[in-house]
Amino acid sequence: MDRRTSIKAIVAASLGAGIGPMPLLSAGKGQGSRASSSLDPYAEMRWARGYEGQRRADLGDGTFLNPVFAGDHPDPTILRDGEDYYVTFSSFDAYPGIVIWHSRDLVNWRPLTAALRTPIGSVWAPELIRHDGRYYVYIPARFPDRRSIYVIHADRIEGPWSEPVDLDLPRHIDPGHAVGEDGHRYLFLSGGDRVRLTPDGLATVGEVEHVYDPWRYPEDWVVETFAPEGPKIVRRGEWFYMVTAVGGTAGPPTGHMVIIARSRSIHGPWENDPQNPVVRTRSEREKWWSRGHATLFEGPGGRWWMIYHGYENGYWTLGRQALLEPIEWSDDGWARPLGGDLSRPIAKPVDLGAQPHGTPLSDDFTVDRFGTQWxxxxxxxxxxxxxxxxxxxxxxxxxxxxxxxxxxxxxxxxxxxxxxxxxxxxxxxxxxxxxxxxxxxxxxxxxxxxxxxxxxxxxxxxxxxxxxxxxxxxxxxxxxxxxxxxxxxxxxxxxxxxxxxxxxxxxxxxxxxxxxxxxxxxxxxxxxxxxxxxxxxxxxxxxxxxxxxxx
Missing domain, CATH: 2.60.120.200 (Jelly Rolls)
Structure with missing residues (x-):
């Protein structure tokens, strides 16, 4: 059995795992309680429980049940640094913002620090990377009368992080950092555009250029709008892969989706995956709606994964939650997701035993928890x-x-x-x-x-x-x-x-x-x-x- 076949077998087995009933508040026990409704097709789901009973993905049996980040954790950007993984999300109008989380198994995460302390507006879809021993976060942000993309940097992931540097990019969002075969650094941007960076990554070189016309879905699909955004670039072997979101971030549950293109050169031409979209919510009856804004990355043991966000069926109020899905590589070199609709447990990337996850929300106000909680x-x-x-x-x-x-x-x-x-x-x-x-x-x-x-x-x-x-x-x-x-x-x-x-x-x-x-x-x-x-x-x-x- 080759490694690709073994991964498929593991995932198939985990997707078939039985799930016990979710514990419910019985009628009359506790204020505001109500029994689970038969209208909820996912009432039988059972998550593990962590701090204060908060739900967590790790089921303790070698599997996990999405979301890996419950609650509002949109636009994930992930960095692998040896055996350590770091992730951050859009923080929008919240300050301190850009909370950076750490994990070694991709399922259990702990907050490290809030990297952004100086308000630069509402923060959308950042990009966390490491280059030449320095950490960077590229941050789109907007005030009512100004928008741009900024960058902060640090020599250690824990900080201290620099003050924001304005890259003067007022017409774009969702940067994706890449280093080309020519050794130059680039930011890929919304709309299929790109701009070159200086070697230190703190300024742009030349004008923004258009480099990619994203794949378009059929006209009769139910989506919010085209909105090509969130380009993430990864290099594997002789190919550069660009993962993009189209279809609009919210709106109809079937709108947001993940598409992939590839090129042998950072300069193109870009070839669209013949099976686009590779991830999409096809029915409002599915567990996860509006799935998109994905990043491909290599996880523990050489297995590959995709992290993205989605809305939970019936819980728009919880915001976009972070979802983790295994992939395999086809014989002709395309990424193929293996997690189905993510409504069932999946084998963990690696089992490191019991790990802490999340953070307690109860607070006696004896220590400063601004940035990691408040x-x-x-x-x-x-x-x-x-x-x-x-x-x-x-x-x-x-x-x-x-x-x-x-x-x-x-x-x-x-x-x-x-x-x-x-x-x-x-x-x-x-x-x-x-x-x-x-x-x-x-x-x-x-x-x-x-x-x-x-x-x-x-x-x-x-x-x-x-x-x-x-x-x-x-x-x-x-x-x-x-x-x-x-x-x-x-x-x-x-x-x-x-x-x-x-x-x-x-x-x-x-x-x-x-x-x-x-x-x-x-x-x-x-x-x-x-x-x-x-x-x-x-x-x-x-x-x-x-x-x-x-x-």
Missing amino acids: AFYDPAPDEAARVRLAEGALHLRAKGSTPGDSSPLCCIAGDHIYRLEADVEVEPGAEAGLLLFYNRRLYAGLGFGDEGLVMHRYGLQRARGTPPGQRDNGAAGPVRSLGLRLTNDRNILTIHTSSDGRRSWQKFDVQMEVSGYHHNVAYDFLSLRPALYAAGRGTARFRNFTYRALG
Whole structure:
């Protein structure tokens, strides 16, 4: 049996592995719980569980079940450095951003650092590489009135990372770095374009040129738009391979797809794969929608893989999650994915035994976790000055007048059912609370302050008096401290308050359905994230933030 045949056998066996039922919240157990619906064709899926019950891919039996990164981890860019692998993702409006993760088995990952500290706008589809002993991240970013591609660099992957250098490329996104057979460095760009780099990689040489006309799908396919983007270049043997996304990133679930072209020279001509697209969601009944933005790379033991993103069926709110798929090389030298629709377990690239994965989201605010967990949404350059950690509390200076313009602190959740709790105190003039936050236009949750409770729904605010136990008649009045609990049960939000230090909880009288809080409604390519906010004047204090996945 040759190695290619053995890989196919391993994958075929793992795809046929049985999957037990997913543990569910029983009716009446826990607030906001509901039984699994027979309408969900994937209700029988079982993921492994990590920190605080968060789902993880490694099943502990030599197989994994996608996603390898649950929750919003779009546009993955991966670097192999010996036996170590590093990956980062689009961080959009979150700062600190460009969180770099490390793994040796491609399934279990731990965060190392946030490489980007200086706001340069909304960050889209970066490229992480190593060249001549130095690490680089090429970063497309856009402010409302300016867009370009920047580069940061470091001598060690952990940093320190440099300040951003502007490459003055205002018309392109999604850079893909390559070194040609001529020894020159290039950035391949959206739309089939390319520009040459200086030897140090910190400036461009000459003008942007068009070098590739991407493969086009049939006219009657259901897609969002053509949008050729995310070119990633890999060299294998005598060929350069260009992997590109077309079909639009969101929109219809069947739109986004992966195509491949190859050339014997970095300068072309580029030959399209006769089996394009090599990855595509063909039906809205599949587990993973809008699969695309892929990178080919060699993994442990010489086996090849593809990492890309996709939306989970029924969970646009979780954003684009990172997916890992094995490939084989055909006799005529094309990459052939082996993972099917990725709805079943797959053999791990290598089994190194028990490995930590992810990071706990609960925070007692005794150590600085900005960048690896917390990030400001759409911050000003001096946003960090709003934060102080002291006496076991996060002291957050108020900003703006609503959650939408307050630059809330957010973290990424990847579970179908989870619960947040925190103790919150506000000074006069301030309003603070807990949210499920998508963007400045769309969020849900509860806050309080001078006017009592403030309900947030659809991105709109409504005063709701004071909670039970603080004023018998429920009339409006100031609230200065409160325990808050948000439970997100498959996109149903239930809110509770506690006036006695979380010893007892009172259910808020409005529950919210939030499945529409996503990109196809409000743009921005983000996810619905747990968030802390403080608006108005003065300071809010948050203590004992806890996160728990419930199923």
